[in-house]
Amino acid sequence: MGHVLGDSSDNTVMSLPTSLISLTKxxxxxxxxxxxxxxxxxxxxxxVAGSVTQDSKTRWVMFDAKRCVGCWSCVMxxxxxxxxxxxxxxxxxxMPGKAVICDGCPNWxxxxxxxxxxxxxxxxSKVKGGLVKRQRRERAVYLASGVRxxxxxxxxxxLEADRRA
Amino acid sequence: MPKYVVIGDxxxxxxxxxxxxxxxxEGDAAIVSAEGLVPYSKVLLIPYIANKISEEKLNMVARDFxxxxxxxxxxxxxxxxxxxxxxxxxxxxxxxxxxxxxxxASGGDPxxxxxxxxxxxxLGLRTLADARCIRAGAHAGKRIVISGGGLVAVKxxxxxxxxxxxxxxxxSSTQILSQAADYEGALMVQRRLxxxxxxxxPNASIAAVDVGPAGVRGVSxxxxxxxxxxxxxxxxxxxxxxxxxxxxxxxxxxIAVDSRMRSAFPDIYAAGDVxxxxxxxxxxxxxxxxxxxxxxxxxxxxxxMAGQAAIYRGSLVRNAxxxxxxxxxxxxxxxxxxxxxxxxKITRLSGSYCKLVYRGEALVGAVLIKDxxxxxxxxxxxxxxxxxxxxxxx
Numbered sequence: 001m002g003h004v005l006g007d008s009s010d011n012t013v014m015s016l017p018t019s020l021i022s023l024t025k026x027x028x029x030x031x032x033x034x035x036x037x038x039x040x041x042x043x044x045x046x047x048v049a050g051s052v053t054q055d056s057k058t059r060w061v062m063f064d065a066k067r068c069v070g071c072w073s074c075v076m077x078x079x080x081x082x083x084x085x086x087x088x089x090x091x092x093x094x095m096p097g098k099a100v101i102c103d104g105c106p107n108w109x110x111x112x113x114x115x116x117x118x119x120x121x122x123x124x125s126k127v128k129g130g131l132v133k134r135q136r137r138e139r140a141v142y143l144a145s146g147v148r149x150x151x152x153x154x155x156x157x158x159l160e161a162d163r164r165a
Numbered sequence: 166m167p168k169y170v171v172i173g174d175x176x177x178x179x180x181x182x183x184x185x186x187x188x189x190x191e192g193d194a195a196i197v198s199a200e201g202l203v204p205y206s207k208v209l210l211i212p213y214i215a216n217k218i219s220e221e222k223l224n225m226v227a228r229d230f231x232x233x234x235x236x237x238x239x240x241x242x243x244x245x246x247x248x249x250x251x252x253x254x255x256x257x258x259x260x261x262x263x264x265x266x267x268x269x270a271s272g273g274d275p276x277x278x279x280x281x282x283x284x285x286x287x288l289g290l291r292t293l294a295d296a297r298c299i300r301a302g303a304h305a306g307k308r309i310v311i312s313g314g315g316l317v318a319v320k321x322x323x324x325x326x327x328x329x330x331x332x333x334x335x336x337s338s339t340q341i342l343s344q345a346a347d348y349e350g351a352l353m354v355q356r357r358l359x360x361x362x363x364x365x366x367p368n369a370s371i372a373a374v375d376v377g378p379a380g381v382r383g384v385s386x387x388x389x390x391x392x393x394x395x396x397x398x399x400x401x402x403x404x405x406x407x408x409x410x411x412x413x414x415x416x417x418x419x420i421a422v423d424s425r426m427r428s429a430f431p432d433i434y435a436a437g438d439v440x441x442x443x444x445x446x447x448x449x450x451x452x453x454x455x456x457x458x459x460x461x462x463x464x465x466x467x468x469x470m471a472g473q474a475a476i477y478r479g480s481l482v483r484n485a486x487x488x489x490x491x492x493x494x495x496x497x498x499x500x501x502x503x504x505x506x507x508x509x510k511i512t513r514l515s516g517s518y519c520k521l522v523y524r525g526e527a528l529v530g531a532v533l534i535k536d537x538x539x540x541x542x543x544x545x546x547x548x549x550x551x552x553x554x555x556x557x558x559x
Binding site: 042071 | 206208209212217218222225456457460461483485486487492494496538539540541542543545546
């Protein structure tokens with residue numbers, strides 16, 4: 001993983017990485033917005049600047065902030081809500097106005113979220129990307145979609161649900 | 166005789182070449198490139214005009230892309246005529262190409278009134294040449310008037326405003342973004358633009374253009390107002406480049422394609438801004454000229470041309486942009502129609518705006534501003550799910 005995306009490259013003990021995971025509250029628990037490294041990533045199709053690439057060997061999706069022009073197309077198309085636009089004042093301040101995703105903490109043995117997740121929802125595994133196959137991506141989103149007439153923002157599936165699907 | 170011929174080196178054409186090369190690395194392929202440049206991203210022209218990116222960053226592929234993929238390039242040529250039954254394309258430089266599979270990805274040209282076409286300083290925004298001209302003029306202090314209130318007009322105005330260049334928008338409808346936003350959403354965008362320094366005149370249209378020896382000197386509106394300017398950028402939509410097809414398609418109309426990107430003519434495919442495919446929220450054939458559609462349509466066409474049966478899941482009209490720090494995303498049907506079936510849910514929360522449009526129980530569209538944009542991808546999935554359910558119940 002040559003691309004350094006979030007602050008997780010800064011692995012000194014004093015400075016912990018900044019979270020690139022989003023949480024959405026649901027009736028029961030939360031949904032975790034984290035990149036699923038889709039087989040045919042929608043963000044890659046949407047990117048107008050060549051900023052999103054997929055590693056030819058590992059199939060991991062990578063974002064190159066140097067090329068990003070902040071057009072929001074990838075945010076618009078990701079069905080998992082896994083892409084964030086770094087704000088100037090946010091903790092990902094090193095790249096304001098650029099799209100960022102979870103980079104899998106390349107410089108750590110286990111991703112920090114997995115180290116600290118007490119429920120075992122988030123787990124680190126050194127598998128190839130392409131984790132969410134096309135059909136499964138569509139189905140997972142369909143099953144989880146919960147927009148009702150209320151004001152609920154539609155949730156994304158949890159990671160456990162992903163594994164079962 | 167090349168097996169594959171692609172007309173147009175935009176994102177749809179390139180995406181098709183990549184897809185068919187992944188399946189068929191041998192078959193001869195040729196691409197017709199009207200501008201004769203390294204393929205570049207048209208969407209990046211606006212950040213380029215605002216000096217946010219350099220010219221070489223516009224390139225979509227490496228310079229040796231065609232050579233390393235064994236693709237013959239016909240530079241500076243346009244398709245001039247097509248004989249569908251004899252499977253031949255005639256080029257503007259007198260050349261002729263026979264094909265087994267043809268992809269038409271010739272895009273569109275800005276709709277510019279014919280009497281203005283040759284006037285220096287009046288131009289559309291579609292090519293690198295246009296962008297170079299606007300960029301040079303803008304940074305040299307020329308006054309710019311933008312005719313139109315659509316996405317290109319608004320994005321250009323925002324990009325110029327952000328770097329301190331004054332932009333004046335002349336909009337013929339009552340609101341900007343009349344195709345992409347509801348009234349309230351458009352008003353939020355308009356206010357943001359005006360706060361940042363742009364001037365927007367709705368309900369106005371240009372009655373006459375004052376042309377001097379050096380080019381355009383100003384415009385006068387139908388209400389009598391006169392605005393001096395040295396650049397008039399005309400952003401009033403795009404006409405599909407199908408003139409070379411003669412009587413095969415009506416003048417200025419896009420090419421209708423099926424779910425495998427096939428046109429009505431055997432072995433002729435179309436993708437990108439020139440193609441009209443089925444759209445999920447409206448459930449009708451739509452020319453949804455948008456980057457992700459061009460990418461995916463090109464890929465589907467390429468795979469089918471190379472013998473695979475790839476199916477396009479349908480377009481979903483949508484747009485994303487940031488207007489002077491204000492994120493904006495809209496998708497599907499943005500204005501409810503009259504009738505008991507239609508319903509809207511609007512949420513306003515600390516400056517953000519979320520409008521969801523329903524037809525029956527089905528979500529068919531949304532307008533999202535500021536923080537609400539983060540749910541856009543999930544809403545898209547919801548719209549597609551509702552459309553699939555609707556299609557299977559019929």
